Amino acid sequence: MMATPIHSPGLWLLAWRRLRADRWAMGALAVVLAFLLVLLLSACGLVVADWEQEVAVSYAPPSWASGATAPPATASASSADAVAGRATATADTAAGAAGAVWRDNPFDPLADDIRALRAAALPMYGVVDPLADDLAQLRAGTGAGAGASAGAGTARLATLPFGADKWGHDVLKKTIKGGETSVVVGLVAALLAVALGTLLGALAGYWGGLADALLNGLYNIFTAIPSVLMILAVAAVLQQKGVLTIVLILGLTGWTGPYRLIRAEYLKHKGREYVLAADAIGASHWRRMFVHIFPNVSHVALVQLSILVVGFIKAEVVLSFLGFGVPVGVVSWGSMLNEAQNELILGRWWQLTAAALAMALLVTAFSLLTDALRDALDPKVKF
CATH class of the missing domain: 1.10.3720.10 (MetI-like)
Known part of the structure; x- marks a missing residue:
């Protein structure tokens, strides 16, 4: 053997x-x-073939982050509310109604005071954007031009698991x-x-x-x-x-x-x-x-x-x-x-x-x- x-x-x-x-x-x-x-x-x-789609609002925060809030640019208040100077309107809402997005420095100790001054100044000087309503709808993803990025009639998300960039990409x-x-x-x-x-x-x-x-x-x-x-x-x-x-x-x-x-x-x-x-x-x-x-x-x-x-x-x-x-x-x-x-x-x-x-x-x-x-x-x- x-x-x-x-x-x-x-x-x-x-x-x-x-x-x-x-x-x-x-x-x-x-x-x-x-x-x-x-x-x-x-x-x-x-x-991730659709990674370029704008599915969320600009700078949407992560959903797991404590205290994270959606950026103020997505507010859809009308220009009439901003001009009337409603007491409950914030400065960012007024800025969005006027067609401007105020980017405050989060580390500025005077950020709250500056925001209040802007809220009071915009109605005073009559800063009104005739396209404010359309811009607000586009930011929210519900306007006529939103279909190219997020689908027609589809509202953009306020948060994502890991947030969004400035274009709303996941x-x-x-x-x-x-x-x-x-x-x-x-x-x-x-x-x-x-x-x-x-x-x-x-x-x-x-x-x-x-x-x-x-x-x-x-x-x-x-x-x-x-x-x-x-x-x-x-x-x-x-x-x-x-x-x-x-x-x-x-x-x-x-x-x-x-x-x-x-x-x-x-x-x-x-x-x-x-x-x-x-x-x-x-x-x-x-x-x-x-x-x-x-x-x-x-x-x-x-x-x-x-x-x-x-x-x-x-x-x-x-x-x-x-x-x-x-x-x-x-x-x-x-x-x-x-x-x-x-x-x-x-x-x-x-x-x-x-x-x-x-x-x-x-x-x-x-x-x-x-x-x-x-x-x-x-x-x-x-x-």
Whole structure:
């Protein structure tokens, strides 16, 4: 009776066993997969396809926020009430009737006094807008022109689960759609950077000599300039906003890390016995580089890929915040944060909170998964 041959587990099976034993890593993996699933459904148009519809009033507050009230611009008092100076009318209602929306600073200690003075001044000077009634109906979503955004005859909501922006867009749906752009930029740019760094590192480490010297010189040039300045310089040269432009900016400036590590691995592996054996049986240089050596160093590229995804998501947010990111009409977490800086002055904090929480959750989960993956692929780490 022949004994069943025993096969030792390979590198990837051992790595998966180590990763599965880490509860934090599996939790982080579940969060990342959940994000990717939602963003994939968003890209296919199965969810949040209507994120641009104006379903709520401007700056509608979150329904769960204590003390949150709808913005005063949605008041539908008539202009006649404002002119008559009714005692119960507030300053914001009067301003809305006059066609003006007063945006008080919530941190101003004189806000109440100024509001009372405006309420008294508007009827006194006879500030009357003949279109006040129509504007009030449009703000409430019941006018004839409201059908283009919120559906004809459909009143806009006063609150939403995570609030609305100044156009009445649902912040929750906007955050999911913005995550689609940010995560796609992070993944594609990381793939480009790792592919470029792996190719150049393999050429420099395997061939050595003049190729190594030239590529090391190029590497030194890129690393001598601070990464933020390099990214901004490339963005200024391209001068065209768009997702593809951001991917090129990040991919063409982020290859230096993978290059350095892959070059060191190729320098170490090119003189080993299995590579010399492949040379003895007539394997070509390209086959030795990418068929024999690369599978043994691919874990380094994989770890670098996961690290760069996190870094590039944050870099896209910074670029969009500074105005070098996505164009007008394309939403991302960075563009949401850029809008939120003006909203904070008005006390509208929910768009900033939604974008920041989504980004922090994904980046934290990806960072934990990256650390666990690095440990799982390191044979020197004992579990």
